[in-house]
Amino acid sequence: MSNYNKPNELKLDANASENWRRFRREFDLYLKASSLINADEVRKYALLLNFAGEAAQELIDSSGMSEEDQESLELVIQFFEDRINPKVNVTFLRFKFLSRSQKEDESFEEFLAALQKLVRGCKFNDQEQSLIKDRIVIGTKDKTLQADMLKVPDLNLEEAIEMARIQESSTAQVKAINECSALLSTEKDKIDAFKNKNKYKNRSRNRRDSEYSSNRNENNRDKNDRQSDNESYRCKKCDTVHRRRECPAYGKKCSNCGYFGHFAIGCKFKNKHLRNRDKKFHTLKDNSSSDSDSTISFNAIKINKIGKKASWFENITISNDVIPFKLDCGAENNVLPYKIFKKLGIDESKIKSSSVRAVAYGNTEINMVGKIKLKSKVKNQIHNIKYLIVDVDDDPLLGLSTCEELKLIKRINKVSKADLLKEYADVFRGIGKFKEKYTLKLKKNAVPTICKLKRVPESIRKELKKTLDRYEKANIISRVNKPTEWVSNMAVAEKKSGKLRLCLFPLELNEALIQDVHPIPTSKEIIPELANKKVFTVADVSEAFFHTELDEESSELTTFITPFGKYKYNYLPQGLNISAEVHQRNIEKVFEGSHGKIIL
Secondary structure: OOOOOOOOOOOOOOOOOHHHHHHHHHHHHHHHOOOOOOHHHHHHHHHHHHOOHHHHHHHHHHHOOOHHHOHHHHHHHHHHHHHHOOOOOOOOOOHHHHHHOOOOOOHHHHHHHHHHHOOOOOOOHHHHHHHHHHHHHHHHHHHHHHHHOOOOOOHHHHHHHHHHHHHHHHHHHHHHHHHHHHHHHHHHHHHHHHHHHHOOOOOHHHHHHHHOOOHHHHHHHOOHHOOOOOOOOOOOOOOOOEEEEOOOOOOOOOOOOOOOOOOHHOOOOOOOOOOOHHHHOOEEEEOOOOOOOOOOOEOOOOOOOOHHHOOEEEEEEOOOOOEEEEOOOOOOOOOOEEHHHHHHHOOOOEEOOOOOEEEEOOOEOOEEEEEEEEEEOOOOOEEEEEEEEEEOOOOEEEEEHHHHHHOOOOOOOOHHHHHHHHHOOOOOOOOOOOOOOOOOOOOOOOOOOEOOOOOOOHHHHHHHEEEHHHHHHHOOEEEEEOOOOOOEEEEEOOOOOOOOOEEEOOOHHHHHHHOOOOOOOOOOOOOOOOOOOOOOOOOOOOOHHHEEEEEEEHHHHHEEEEOOOEEOOOOOOOOOHHHHHHHHHHHHOOOOOOOOOOOO
16 A cells, blocks of 8 residues: 555645645545555544544544544544535625626636636526626626627527627737738838839849930930939939939839830830730720721730630631630630631632721730631531631630530529539538547546536426437437446537537536647738638538547546436537647648648
8 A cells, every 4th residue: 555645634724625625535546546445434534534634633532523423434524524614605606706797808718717617606506507698798898799799689698608709709800900911011111112222233234224225315414413312303214203213113014015114104115016926815805886897996915825725625617627716705706817717718808898906915906807707617517607807826716605606605603502412412411530539638636526417497308308319319429327437517508590509518527637739820820821812712610529539438538417317428529628629630630731721
């Protein structure tokens, strides 16, 4: 027995109640560890007084107990319980609970935990959840939240907790967004100021001489007016007045010629046309609703060359030649380049003249040869299709209306939910499960606790039984028909639909668990990652914690008592203080290596 830790001496000082609770726990553990739990009462009584010390022995001697009673371990323990532990004053406990309000520096979770702790000894019975809800509404420090709660008729505890959490979370997120926006604005101002100050320092003299050669005469005339960098002058590249090295056109692309370093108003290619064949067409839009050629104009957008693998093409046979046409839903007309038309061997006299004006990027005109109707074979069917013949070196285009007439493309206004559920039925069936089982680990010297049953209102008993049966059928919980060291209570919340949500209420078990710490991202960490993003997809994990299976030993630790018997969780339950961290780590493992995701 010398290998086991013996209980410390019982100190009867001002903290005697806590000392007795600790001594009792250590004494019980010692009896179990040393196999003395089944020893006779006299021996256990002697061991208790021996470990308790001289002060405790004198307290027993002066108690007036008979020698026979003193040798009864149960009576001696009851004597210490009555003598040391103060009587509970329910009225005072209720006063403390009903006067508790949220402190200014206190989070909602801390406030809720304090209310749940204070309500334990108040003996409110069936009114416990309703009174906790009332204290949340009355005692919250957020007056906006309080007003919103008072607007909800028949507000229950679950709804009040959810509203408070959402309000606190959104308030923190708004604050983080404002701080982030202010920081980004400040940093952008610093970067812009730095660029304006240093943008000319790294430019070589040869580039500077070349860029300014076209305006050298004008610069020389203004040289006397710009003896100092602090003096302003009218710039020929942007047509604005500014100081040297502060031209807003620096690094900007001219919309007229496509070169950099000046705006269109200062372009030296003004009133001149560049080569037509350098312009690439992606979309053509007919701005006129009339069939007349007198006032029709075309706009073109210049883009980089796109490989055929990135676009949709359809082979069309014209004069026994197969031509791949790009299907362009952004174009309203069909375009056939003149170079390809000549290879077809068709008499050019059949081309009708047209006053159509084709305009490329930068307002540059492109030669419009004319228009023609050609018999075209598409998917073994002959169609008369109208084409615009344009002198441009690019792929032939089929416009939107022709694509729809030939049934080459089809507009889809709605995706059927039923089709998606049918195609991916395995994704939406049942509850997923991670590969590895999880083990709950207890602290050393953790004392098992068996909680007494908390009665539930008669109005929800039937629904509670249905919920338990449903969980059991889904293998989320299992019945327990044997003694277990740990038994916790359950928390029941009623949803708006009338169904119940079950949650483990393991206050003592949470204190005994070794914390499995894993970082969960905050809004301050997430918001910067969303900067400059345009497309977002949100995926919510159904029954998230139930994806983590518990091993057999850990499952028994989650045993809880109900009016219909004991059950245990086969999967990680809600209510454990480690559930969120464990699930966060597991879900991050699943998406490890993938990019563009945020897991919260």
